[in-house]
Amino acid sequence: MSRIGKLPIAVPSGVDVAIEGPKVTVKGPKGTLSHTVAAPIIVEQSDGVLDVKRPDDERQSKALHGLTRTLVNNMVVGVTDGYEKKLEIVGVGYRVLSKGPTQLEFQLGYSHPITFNAPEGITFTVDGPTRLGVQGIDKQLVGEVAANIRKLRKPEPYKGKGVRYAGEHIRRKVGKAGK
Numbered sequence: 448m449s450r451i452g453k454l455p456i457a458v459p460s461g462v463d464v465a466i467e468g469p470k471v472t473v474k475g476p477k478g479t480l481s482h483t484v485a486a487p488i489i490v491e492q493s494d495g496v497l498d499v500k501r502p503d504d505e506r507q508s509k510a511l512h513g514l515t516r517t518l519v520n521n522m523v524v525g526v527t528d529g530y531e532k533k534l535e536i537v538g539v540g541y542r543v544l545s546k547g548p549t550q551l552e553f554q555l556g557y558s559h560p561i562t563f564n565a566p567e568g569i570t571f572t573v574d575g576p577t578r579l580g581v582q583g584i585d586k587q588l589v590g591e592v593a594a595n596i597r598k599l600r601k602p603e604p605y606k607g608k609g610v611r612y613a614g615e616h617i618r619r620k621v622g623k624a625g626k
Contacts, residue, residue, distance in 0.1 A: 452512030455519045456497040459527055464497060468489055468535045471519055475526025478568070478584045482522060497523075503552075525584040532581045532593035538608035539581070541600070542576035550577065555600040563596060576615075 458464055462475040471490050472481040484490055487508045489500045499516040501508040524530075536543060536555075544552045549565040550572070565571060569592050572580040581596070583589045593612070602609035604620040611617060 448535065450513075452499055452501065452516045454516065456499070456523060456552065458468075458492075458495050458497060458523060462523060464523075465546045467491055467530060469520070473519075473522040474497050475523075477529050478481050478585060480522040480525055484519075485513055488512060490519060508626055511519055521586045525586055529582055529584050530586045530589045533613035534579050534581070534593060534596060534610055535608050535613050537575040537578075537602065538600075538606075541580050541608065541610075543572065543573055544575040544576075548572075549613070551596075551598060556608070560597055563599070606620055 462473060467473040469484045469486070470481060471484060472479065479591050487502050487505075487546070488511050491498045491500060492495070497519060499512060499519065501512045503582065508543050536553075536556045538556060540554060541556060544554075546552050546562070548570045551563045551565075553561040553562060566588065568583060568585060569583040569588060572582065574580065579596075581589055581593045583592075597612065600609045602611045602615075602617045604618060605622055607617045607619060
């Protein structure tokens with residue numbers, strides 16, 4: 448039995464869960480998220496707890512069991528607390544400017560500034576010229592937007608310059624040996 452899949456999902460007060468066949472919709476104080484559950488998996492609701500069940504022990508059912516439970520739990524956490532990814536910018540002259548809660552302007556050593564617009568449901572916070580945060584209720588979307596920002600100028604291994612996740616360790620290389 449899947450150790451993750453068999454764990455119940457506690458639904459906090461203020462969160463409404465609607466199950467209509469394979470579609471699970473979670474509505475909370477921060478917003479609404481929905482997910483279509485894959486075929487053999489069933490989500491059941493009983494007195495403030497969600498249970499994810501699988502009909503058999505086939506390989507596909509086992510694989511989807513824990514995944515579905517985690518996705519539904521991420522929706523519940525997202526609509527109550529939300530998710531945030533923090534990024535840091537390292538490099539002389541590299542900086543970020545906030546152009547409102549859904550638009551950023553980067554100076555990353557290119558000949559031009561880069562403007563980055565947030566997709567629906569994502570907001571940015573800028574804590575100084577070299578620190579920023581990506582917030583939203585959809586964990587997958589927050590991670591994807593943070594990865595796209597990091598992709599603008601990945602950290603390079605010689606000087607470590609670029610956009611990195613907060614706390615990310617960059618493996619450094621030794622430069623060429625001088626005489």
